Amino acid sequence: MIRTASFARFALSLVLALAVGLPAQAETRVPQSQTEISLGFAPLVKQAAPAVVNIYAKIVRQQHQRSPFMNDPFFEDFFRNFSNPRPRVESSLGSGVILSQDGIIVSNYHVVAMATEIRVVTTDKREYEARVVLADQASDLAILQLEDAADLPFLTLRNSDEVEVGELALAIGNPFGVGQTVSSGIVSGLARSGTASGEGFGYYIQTDAPINPGNSGGALIDVNGDLIGINTRILSRSGGSNGIGFAIPANLVREFVKQARAGSEGFQRPWAGMAGQPVDADLAASLGMDLPEGMVISELHPQSPFAKAGFEVGDVITDVDGQVVNSPSEMVFRMSVAGLDGTSMVTRLRGDIRETLVVEMFTAPNDPPARSVVMNENSVLPGLTVGLINPVAIVRLQLPLSATGVAVLDPGPYAARAGIKAGDILLAINGKEVTSSEDVPALLEQAGRRLRFDLNRRGQRVSLHMRR
Incomplete structure (x- = not known):
């Protein structure tokens, strides 16, 4: 388990005290030596960086070429093999985070998608072959297992629901293939959805810590050295970091690791069986709500777990398991984190009545049988x-x-x-x-x-x- 030195806590307290112009509180103190002043985040990086690895993926594609003489009666025999498929090797570079001593690694789906060979290199130059044990394009997450790995450094997953805007954060990865790099910033937003480009969708932690190509799959850590997210996307017109980066929350990563260890062949999400839309000011007024909040159910399948729990079209869902929900993507995230074969406490608003109902979490049923x-x-x-x-x-x-x-x-x-x-x-x-x-x-x-x-x-x- 990786933890930071006490200086990181001192740095955070000092920054906050200076920002508001107030004297430091009881738990803060001034640096005791020139060494402490010059350390910065060095102790934190020294402990966290070994758990972040470089991932090299090789993809072999068949490339077809069309012969210009294919239909020529004279030349077609000479160029008969021109159009045979030829393998073309592509390589991708990304980052990953070690989550266990036995070599469980999390990265982005787009880093290892369709890879025929995956090589993982640690900070001390050790190399391992890796295989994908669970991958999901929609979440842009992949879980890898290193071959013959033991006693590896790893990061601890933090409860990402506890992360707050304004916290200090470090992004560790391999941008542009220049080698492992650390950038610092703050958590600048939560519950970002539908804003990042690429395969992933859903619910993100936003940070202004610079994230560039090659950082994908790297770690976003807090001042305690715990993993709060997996860097995945940037919002940019130029392709470079403009201070708006996105990370997949650690709570979703935890569910991926759980299902990977259970032997799941694909990531399984609970089925909502409903459609909805965010409640804006106009919709709130039409529903008689004082303030806009939550997501209103616009369509509900009869076999939906929400229908079975007593929800109806027109109900407003305000939170799941105590966490605020304001959009369909947030609902998908909350249900994904809840996992299967359990229940969630879902709060609904119907008219002036607010109540919490128990909703079962299960996959879409094959009922009636499809009879394909x-x-x-x-x-x-x-x-x-x-x-x-x-x-x-x-x-x-x-x-x-x-x-x-x-x-x-x-x-x-x-x-x-x-x-x-x-x-x-x-x-x-x-x-x-x-x-x-x-x-x-x-x-x-x-x-x-x-x-x-x-x-x-x-x-x-x-x-x-x-x-x-």
Whole structure:
């Protein structure tokens, strides 16, 4: 476990005292020696930096080239192998944070995504092979396991809900590949959502500690040397740090580590089964609220855990487990942190009545069973896979909560060429209504030389025609 020297606490107290122009309180003191004056954050960095590593990821992609003589009757034989795929090796550089003595590391998804080889280098130049044990593009987090690692330095995860705006923070990483670098700043904002660019979304800690390319996956620590977040994104027009950086809170990292150790193949979030929007001043007035707060439920699936707990459309959710919620992204974060197979205490406001209800945390149920059907090789559209829409399909295909009927789970090669996409809802084939997945093989078999598909695609009615 890594902790800082007492000087860090002294520095924070002194800064605050000078900022407000007040004499230092009982727990503060002036530097006792020239050595203390010159230390700065050195003791803190010496203890925390060894737990931050460099990550080198190698990605092999197949590169296709089209021959300019492909259709030439004379030259095509000479250039027959021109269009064969050629491997192209790409490399990415990022940072990671050691979270356990046995080599559990957290980094960003975009640092190691699709990597065929991952090499981790510590500050003392030791090198390890690593493998990804859990990754999630939506959260932009990945958990890695080092091979044959033991007795490594590591950082302790702090409860990120206790972090406050104005706290001192240090960002440690490898910006631009120049080597491990430390930058200092403060926590300049909390609950930032939808502001960072890239794969990640959700809920961030904002800092003005400079973060640049290569810092991704590095540590954001407090003055006690505890990890409060994983540096992930910047807000910049030029591509360089402008003092607005974002870190994924440590509480979400903790849930990722928990699921990784439990052997999860993918990160599992509790299913909300609802849609909502932030309460602004106009909406607050229409709901009879004195001040705007929380998130109003605009749509609710009958099988949603919130519906089961007694919530209804029009209810305003103000907090989850004692933490304020003001947007759908904050709700997703709070539920992700709560984890599965437990409960959360959710406060709702209905009219003038404010009460707290117990909500179960579970994944989207496969109820009723999807009964997916795959068209065989003798079908008009081999490989086409359809299934009944249920909560699992709604989540997987990102369908509206109100969606019903039969959806395309996988179009297969031939249906894809005709323009059919995963997530399309099958309404009719050649004018005959589709009511179940079992209808589709028979309707395709009965079709003549022409096929017409009536689809619901993201709320729009679409008709596609194809000839056999």
